[in-house]
Structure formats: structure tokens, C-alpha cells
Amino acid sequence: MRAVTAAQMRAIDAAAAARDGEVALMRAAGAAIARLIDRYAHGDGPIVGVAGNGNNGGDAYAALAAYAGGRRRIVYGDPAAEGSRARHDARWRARIAGVEERPLPVDANALRGAALVLDGVLGVNARLPLDARSAAAVAAIAASGAAVLALDIPTGTEPTTGAVDAHVVRAVATIALGRPKLGTLLDPARDCTGALWCAPIGMRDADAAGVDDPPAEVLDPAAFAALLPVRADESDKRSSGAPLIVAGSTQFPGAAVLCAWGAARAGAGYVTVAAPEGAAAALRAHLVEQVVVTYDERDPAAAVQTILDLTNRCSAIAIGPGLGLSDDSAAIVNGVVGGTTLPVVADASALYHLAKRLDAYRDAPLVITPHAGEFARISGKGTVAPDERLARVREFVDRTGIVTLLKGRTTLIASRDATHLNPTGTNALATAGTGDVLTGAIATLLAQGLAPVDAARAGAYWHGRAGSVALAHRHRGVVARDVAEALGEASLVAPQDPELIRLFSSR
Numbered sequence: 001m002r003a004v005t006a007a008q009m010r011a012i013d014a015a016a017a018a019r020d021g022e023v024a025l026m027r028a029a030g031a032a033i034a035r036l037i038d039r040y041a042h043g044d045g046p047i048v049g050v051a052g053n054g055n056n057g058g059d060a061y062a063a064l065a066a067y068a069g070g071r072r073r074i075v076y077g078d079p080a081a082e083g084s085r086a087r088h089d090a091r092w093r094a095r096i097a098g099v100e101e102r103p104l105p106v107d108a109n110a111l112r113g114a115a116l117v118l119d120g121v122l123g124v125n126a127r128l129p130l131d132a133r134s135a136a137a138v139a140a141i142a143a144s145g146a147a148v149l150a151l152d153i154p155t156g157t158e159p160t161t162g163a164v165d166a167h168v169v170r171a172v173a174t175i176a177l178g179r180p181k182l183g184t185l186l187d188p189a190r191d192c193t194g195a196l197w198c199a200p201i202g203m204r205d206a207d208a209a210g211v212d213d214p215p216a217e218v219l220d221p222a223a224f225a226a227l228l229p230v231r232a233d234e235s236d237k238r239s240s241g242a243p244l245i246v247a248g249s250t251q252f253p254g255a256a257v258l259c260a261w262g263a264a265r266a267g268a269g270y271v272t273v274a275a276p277e278g279a280a281a282a283l284r285a286h287l288v289e290q291v292v293v294t295y296d297e298r299d300p301a302a303a304v305q306t307i308l309d310l311t312n313r314c315s316a317i318a319i320g321p322g323l324g325l326s327d328d329s330a331a332i333v334n335g336v337v338g339g340t341t342l343p344v345v346a347d348a349s350a351l352y353h354l355a356k357r358l359d360a361y362r363d364a365p366l367v368i369t370p371h372a373g374e375f376a377r378i379s380g381k382g383t384v385a386p387d388e389r390l391a392r393v394r395e396f397v398d399r400t401g402i403v404t405l406l407k408g409r410t411t412l413i414a415s416r417d418a419t420h421l422n423p424t425g426t427n428a429l430a431t432a433g434t435g436d437v438l439t440g441a442i443a444t445l446l447a448q449g450l451a452p453v454d455a456a457r458a459g460a461y462w463h464g465r466a467g468s469v470a471l472a473h474r475h476r477g478v479v480a481r482d483v484a485e486a487l488g489e490a491s492l493v494a495p496q497d498p499e500l501i502r503l504f505s506s507r
């Protein structure tokens with residue numbers, strides 16, 4: 001699903017409003033929001049809306065009008081607000097439905113004890129810094145300690161950049177109307193978003209509107225499930241996906257083990273690991289179902305030949321985890337990546353070695369998976385500030401054509417055609433070896449025939465879910481092996497409601 005800038009959303013809104021009418025859209029928005037209220041309300045208090053003078057405020061009225069859950073409903077708004085026709089319609093229907101109207105300003109005491117506050121102060125047309133009136137409303141909401149469902153965006157966040165104001169709503173959940181706003185997926189705003197839902201409200205065909213640059217995309221559960229390859233009935237072990245893992249060293253054999261586990265648990269039928277002789281004993285002790293082939297890393301030309309010979313019976317390569325930074329491993333990495341026609345996912349040490357020869361890999365079937373430090377080096381443009389990540393990864397991919405998965409709290413996956421924001425993940429994944437598992441999983445998806453960008457975005461999504469599944473089972477102390485073990489369960493997707501899509505849970 002496309003994640004939109006404020007300008008793109010205005011274009012989409014205008015087209016949808018011209019077709020369906022603003023009143024109908026706001027009624028649909030209200031109905032969708034109302035469906036989420038009981039999920040997040042707790043205690044016996046009222047549901048309280050705080051409405052700004054724009055259509056985001058209109059959504060608060062519309063939701064309270066549509067809510068039929070039997071709780072008391074109150075809305076704070078400006079009685080003299082001019083507002084749009086849709087906002088008038090919503091306000092009128094709220095009044096008829098028995099919603100109590102009170103004038104702004106609202107203070108924290110009035111909100112304390114609410115079962116849920118609906119933040120309808122500002123929506124997609126918000127600018128930072130907030131005006132005094134909006135800031136006062138946000139401050140009251142924040143000080144009340146009440147649970148908040150943010151309408152479209154948490155007020156105080158910038159809808160496109162994800163910047164936050166000094167006064168900002170921290171929501172338990174946000175419901176995007178039409179399309180998710182880019183800012184709600186980006187740090188630092190993402191921590192204010194809570195869980196993110198999207199109600200497409202009649203804009204399902206809107207993705208072509210108002211987009212010139214490569215668009216931002218976010219996977220939803222149904223789209224993820226559709227990307228995962230299904231093993232055919234007549235499959236054999238090689239046609240089920242046969243990745244070759246080139247990884248490990250005397251010092252770091254574990255990276256190869258975890259990469260192989262990631263590949264195997266992602267559903268590969270036949271995993272081959274090629275590793276230096278010094279890693280062989282450790283690998284064979286841990287890998288039973290996988291085939292381990294060794295090479296002499298002090299003879300790079302022979303090592304490359306050994307590895308390329310193996311590729312004849314494989315369908316994708318993962319290269320890099322634990323290989324080390326020696327000149328010999330540089331020769332091996334560039335010899336293999338430059339000498340194969342198979343799709344490749346390169347990580348860790350391989351990124352270090354490929355950085356020197358990027359031009360040779362322009363538009364190759366290659367996925368690289370750097371973290372911020374590795375990206376700073378491979379992009380050749382230094383450290384990446386958190387708010388530059390999106391622009392920097394786009395610049396790099398526009399320049400090189402190499403599909404890039406930039407790890408971070410929000411992992412970004414960019415190809416020439418689009419930038420994907422990965423919505424899944426948990427800080428339980430911040431532990432050694434989880435990146436190796438991800439590389440292995442991506443290798444399997446490549447080996448099963450996914451295009452590089454699809455393997456990268458599906459892999460990142462799946463890995464993030466697996467982290468959450470592992471945490472749910474372990475509660476603490478998740479290790480990388482747990483994440484590989486959780487891939488199976490994390491591949492299960494419950495049937496989705498197309499009218500109300502959960503894009504992510506709070507992290």
C-alpha cells in the first residue's frame with residue numbers, strides 16, 4: 001500500500017471527494033474509526049473527542065456519531081467554527097446521536113478518566129510548529145494520561161517528514177484515513193503513532209494520483225502473504241529453493257550457522273554452505289541438514305572457482321556474514337559476485353569489499369543489507385542522520401540501481417521504482433546474529449524466484465514479525481536462533497478485513 005506525503009494525500013483526497021463527495025468520505029471515515037473505539041477503550045469513562053476546526057475535527061464528530069457501543073460520548077470543539085460541509089454534516093449527526101458538545105479549550109482534568117480520547121485536532125494539513133490553540137489541546141491530551149486514538153496522524157507530528165513538535169500526542173493507535181501518511185511511519189513520529197491502522201475509505205484505486213517520484217510503499221499483511229512463495233506439489237529439494245551461503249571464518253563460524261538457519265527456516269529445500277577450512281569443524285557440528293563445502297581462503301582464485309562450481313546447482317547466493325575483512329576475502333567476494341549470474345544478497349563483510357567496486361554491480365540482481373554504519377561507508381557519503389535516511393537511501397539507489405535494505409528502527413528497502421518502509425519489527429531484534437538470519441531468509445526468497453526488491457521487502461517484513469513472535473514466546477533474552485525458529489509461525493497471516501487494515505502494532 002502506498003504511504004503518502006501530505007501533498008500526495010491532498011491530490012488523492014481531491015479526486016476522491018470529486019467522485020464520491022466529501023460528506024460520504026467523512027461518514028465512511030467516521031464509521032471506520034468507530035469500529036476501533038471499543039478495541040482501545042478501557043474503564044467505564046466516556047469516549048471524548050477533541051476536534052479542531054478542520055476536517056480532522058470533522059472525523060472526531062463523525063466517529064462519535066457512528067459509535068454505537070453504548071458508552072457516553074463527549075466532544076470538545078469550537079462552537080463558532082466555520083468548517084466544511086462534511087464537518088457540518090458530521091457535527092449535526094453527532095448532535096442527533098446524543099453526543100454531548102462542549103466548547104474548547106479543554107483541560108487535562110476534563111479528559112482524565114476518559115475511556116479513550118479521539119485526537120481530531122489536526123490532520124494531514126498540519127504544519128509545525130503548532131499554533132497556540134492546537135498546542136494547548138495537545139498539551140491537555142498529553143497531561144491527562146488518557147489512552148488516545150489519533151485520527152489520521154497524532155497531532156504534533158509532521159505528516160510527511162515524521163518530525164515532532166514540542167507538544168505531541170502519543171497515541172496507542174492511529175487510524176489513517178485513505179492512505180497511511182509517510183510521517184507516521186518515520187522516526188521520531190513513529191513512536192507517537194502506536195499501532196497503525198488504515199481505512200481505505202473508497203480510495204483503493206487512488207495510488208496513481210499525484211505521484212511523480214518513486215513512491216513510498218508499506219506492506220500490509222495480505223500483500224506480504226501474497227508475496228511468500230508456495231511450494232508446488234511436485235517440488236523436489238532443489239526446486240524448493242537452493243541457496244548457497246558463502247559465510248563464516250575461523251573467528252566467526254556462528255554467522256554462517258545463523259545465515260544457514262535463516263535460509264532453512266525460510267523454507268529452502270537445499271542449503272549449501274561454502275566456508276573457509278578453519279570454520280568447517282564448527283559448522284559441521286551445528287549444521288546437520290545443510291551441506292558444508294570448504295575452501296582455502298589463502299588461495300582466492302581456487303576458492304572462487306570452488307564456489308562458482310557450486311552455483312551450478314544453486315539458485316541464489318548469500319555472501320558476507322562472518323567472512324572477515326582480509327584482502328583474500330575481498331578477492332573472494334568480488335570474484336563470486338562479479339562471476340555469477342545468480343541473484344545475490346550481500347551483507348556484513350561483503351559490503352565492505354563491494355564498496356570499492358560498486359560501479360561493477362550497477363543494476364545487478366543484487367540486494368545489499370547494510371546497517372547505518374555500513375551504509376555510510378558503501379554510499380561514500382558519510383554518516384546518515386536519522387531524518388536523512390529516506391533521502392540518502394533514495395540518492396544511493398538512484399545512483400547505483402542496487403536494491404538496498406537499510407536496517408534501522410524502520411528498515412527501508414529501496415529499488416529504482418519505489419522505497420518500501422518496513423512496518424514490522426521489535427527492539428528484541430537488536431541482538432547479535434539476527435542480521436545473519438535475515439540474510440539467509442532473503443537468500444531463500446531469491447532462490448525461490450522472487451525479484452530482488454520483493455525478496456528484500458518480504459524478508460524484512462517476515463523477519464520483523466518473527467522477532468515479535470520470538471519475543472512473545474520468550475518474553476526476554478531472544479537470541480538470533482529464536483528468530484529463525486519463529487519464521488514458520490510468523491509466516492501465518494490471519495484473514496484480513498480490507499476495510500480496516502492493521503499495518504503494524506506498537507513496537
Ligand SMILES: NC(=O)C1=CN([C@@H]2O[C@H](COP(=O)(O)OP(=O)(O)OC[C@H]3O[C@@H](n4cnc5c(N)ncnc54)[C@H](OP(=O)(O)O)[C@@H]3O)[C@@H](O)[C@H]2O)[C@@H](O)CC1
Pocket residue numbers: 013014016017022025026029052053054055056057059121122123124125126127128129130131151152153177178
Ligand atoms: N478531504 C477529504 O476528503 C477527507 C478528509 N478527511 C480528514 O480531513 C483531514 C484534513 O482536514 P483539513 O484539510 O481540514 O486539515 P486539518 O489537518 O484538519 O487542519 C485544519 C487546518 O488547520 C490549519 N493549520 C494546520 N496547522 C496549522 C498551524 N501550525 N498553525 C495554524 N494553522 C494550522 C490549516 O489551515 P490553513 O492555515 O492552511 O488555512 C489546516 O487546513 C484529514 O487528515 C482527515 O482526517 C477524512 O474525513 C477523509 C475525507
Ligand SMILES: [K+]
Pocket residue numbers: 056119120121122123150151152153154155
Ligand atoms: K489528529
